Structures are given as C-alpha cells and as structure tokens.
Amino acid sequence: MNKLTVAACELCDSVGGQALWQDELCRVVLVEDRDYPGFCRVILNRHVSEMTDLDQTTRQRLMRVVFAAEQALRQLMQPAKINLASLGNQVAHVHWHVIARFADDKHFPGSIWGEVRREGVPRRVDRDALRRALQQLLQLEEV
Amino acid sequence: MNKLTVAACELCDSVGGQALWQDELCRVVLVEDRDYPGFCRVILNRHVSEMTDLDQTTRQRLMRVVFAAEQALRQLMQPAKINLASLGNQVAHVHWHVIARFADDKHFPGSIWGEVRREGVPRRVDRDALRRALQQLLQLEEV
Numbered sequence: 001m002n003k004l005t006v007a008a009c010e011l012c013d014s015v016g017g018q019a020l021w022q023d024e025l026c027r028v029v030l031v032e033d034r035d036y037p038g039f040c041r042v043i044l045n046r047h048v049s050e051m052t053d054l055d056q057t058t059r060q061r062l063m064r065v066v067f068a069a070e071q072a073l074r075q076l077m078q079p080a081k082i083n084l085a086s087l088g089n090q091v092a093h094v095h096w097h098v099i100a101r102f103a104d105d106k107h108f109p110g111s112i113w114g115e116v117r118r119e120g121v122p123r124r125v126d127r128d129a130l131r132r133a134l135q136q137l138l139q140l141e142e143v
Numbered sequence: 144m145n146k147l148t149v150a151a152c153e154l155c156d157s158v159g160g161q162a163l164w165q166d167e168l169c170r171v172v173l174v175e176d177r178d179y180p181g182f183c184r185v186i187l188n189r190h191v192s193e194m195t196d197l198d199q200t201t202r203q204r205l206m207r208v209v210f211a212a213e214q215a216l217r218q219l220m221q222p223a224k225i226n227l228a229s230l231g232n233q234v235a236h237v238h239w240h241v242i243a244r245f246a247d248d249k250h251f252p253g254s255i256w257g258e259v260r261r262e263g264v265p266r267r268v269d270r271d272a273l274r275r276a277l278q279q280l281l282q283l284e285e286v
Contacts, residue, residue, distance in 0.1 A: 050225055052214045056207075063206055064199075071195045081235060082193055085228035089244055089252035092224060101232060109232035113254035 011093040012047050018127065021134040025061055028069055028134060030127060031097075035120040036112060038077045038100025040069045040130075049092040062094070065138065069098040072133035077125060083111065100125075154236040155190050161270065164277040168204055171212055171277060173270060174240075178263045179255060181220045181243030183212045183273075192235040205237070208281065212241040215276035220268060226254065243268075 010016070017029030020040065031039040042065050044054075051059055070082045079100035086096050101108055106120035153159070160172030163183065174182040185208050187197075194202055213225045222243035229239050244251055249263035 052210055060203055067195055081232050083230045087226045087254055089224050111230055111256035114256040
C-alpha cells in the first residue's frame with residue numbers, strides 16, 4: 001500500500017474489463033470504450049504501484065505481454081499509431097494502456113486524455129480474433 | 144518511413160532536449176517544461192515508429208533505459224507517481240515520456256495531456272544529480 005492507494009483498489013477488486021488473456025503475472029482485458037474499440041489494458045495481478053517496484057525479470061515478462069497486445073492490435077486493426085502508457089495517478093496499481101489510434105478518431109493526433117477534436121468514426125474489433133492473436137503471440141518465444 | 148512520418152522528423156534532426164545520457168541505441172534528455180521539471184524523454188536514435196518494429200532484445204535494452212530514468216527521478220524527487228508513455232501520434236519516432244508527477248502539479252491526477260486542474264507548484268530538479276544517477280544506474284547489470 002502506498003500513499004496513493006485507497007483501501008479499496010478497483011484493479012485488485014475486479015478484472016477491469018473483458019478478459020482476453022491471462023497468466024499468473026498479469027491479465028489482458030479489452031476496455032469497453034465506444035470511441036476506442038482497440039483499447040486493451042495489461043494489468044498486473046498483484047498490487048504494486050511503479051514498474052521499478054518490480055524486479056527486472058518481472059518487468060520484462062510484463063512488457064512482453066504489453067508488446068504482444070500492441071502486435072495483436074496492429075495485426076487486426078492496422079492502426080495509424082499505437083499508444084502505450086502506464087500512468088496510474090488515479091489507480092496506483094500497475095496497468096498498461098495499449099491503444100490503437102486512427103487519424104479519424106476522437107482525439108487524434110492528441111492523446112486520448114486530451115482535447116476532443118471530432119466525433120470519432122465508429123470502428124469494431126473482433127474480440128475472438130484478438131484473443132486468438134494474443135494467445136498465439138504469447139506462445140512464441142520471441143514477442 | 145511510415146504514413147505518419149513527414150520528410151523532416153524533429154527527433155532525427157535534433158537532440159530533443161538537454162542531453163542527460165546516451166549510448167548508441169538511445170538518448171535520455173530532460174524536457175524543458177516549466178510545469179514538469181522532472182520530465183525526461185528516452186529517444187531511440189534511429190527512426191522507427193512502433194516498439195514492435197524493434198526486435199525483442201532491442202526493446203529490452205530501450206526499456207532498461209526507460210526504467211533507469213524512472214528510478215533516477217524517483218530517487219531524486221520522490222514523486223507521488225511516475226507516468227510512462229510512448230505515444231508518437233505527432234512525431235512517429237519511438238520516444239518515451241518519463242514524468243515525475245506530484246499531487247499539487249498542474250494536471251494531477253489527470254494526465255499531463257488533459258485538463259489543467261490548478262496552477263502548478265514550482266519545483267526544481269538538480270540536472271547534474273540526475274545525470275549522475277542515470278549514469279550510475281545504467282552501469283549496473285540489474286536496472
């Protein structure tokens with residue numbers, strides 16, 4: 001528990017989205033965001049607030065999953081850009097945002113936390129295909 | 144070169160801030176942001192737009208530097224939170240933002256790309272101490 005942690009942590013208490021993949025270290029969920037269908041989170045299972053609170057091996061294992069999520073989103077959606085972020089100012093429990101961005105989305109080229117630039121163009125992602133892509137990528141040695 | 148890259152890339156053409164550390168892969172610079180004195184960028188030296196355009200070993204080497212920057216900022220500034228992000232929607236050349244956040248800064252607990260919440264409290268960072276901390280951390284095997 002650290003100074004930013006309230007007694008109840010929503011990422012300790014709930015999955016945090018639609019589960020796509022998981023192991024003993026972390027889980028990948030699909031965020032239910034109408035504007036950002038290709039928005040995954042990679043959430044550490046235990047409550048730790050900073051990446052440097054983890055040892056190097058654990059950090060590498062977690063980043064491997066983050067990069068697999070990036071790769072899966074690129075394969076399925078061909079986004080203009082991938083955005084990766086670990087912020088945690090509101091929920092200080094390590095979690096990575098992995099977001100497929102498009103030139104016609106709601107905030108592009110700003111961050112999704114910035115100013116709205118336009119009404120976003122609706123898009124969909126095939127969840128099952130995303131699950132399969134993640135599964136496949138994370139079975140490989142080199143992701 | 145990809146579809147988001149314009150002929151001139153500002154991270155190919157300039158250092159991108161005050162150099163703190165560098166090797167053949169990447170450089171760490173201090174961003175000159177009055178509101179965020181503890182704001183570093185880790186910039187890949189070559190022009191690549193996504194982390195998954197790099198091989199696993201190169202990604203790990205780059206993340207090691209990102210985490211060293213996080214650790215150095217934590218040691219020197221004791222921030223409430225570290226924010227890490229690789230966005231690149233405007234400059235599609237891999238670079239990581241590593242930002243020391245404080246409860247009384249301009250946007251906390253939002254992201255620095257979001258709504259202004261207050262006038263930030265002025266703070267300073269000792270650049271030479273930051274340089275030394277990075278140097279020291281990156282000499283170690285385990286960062």
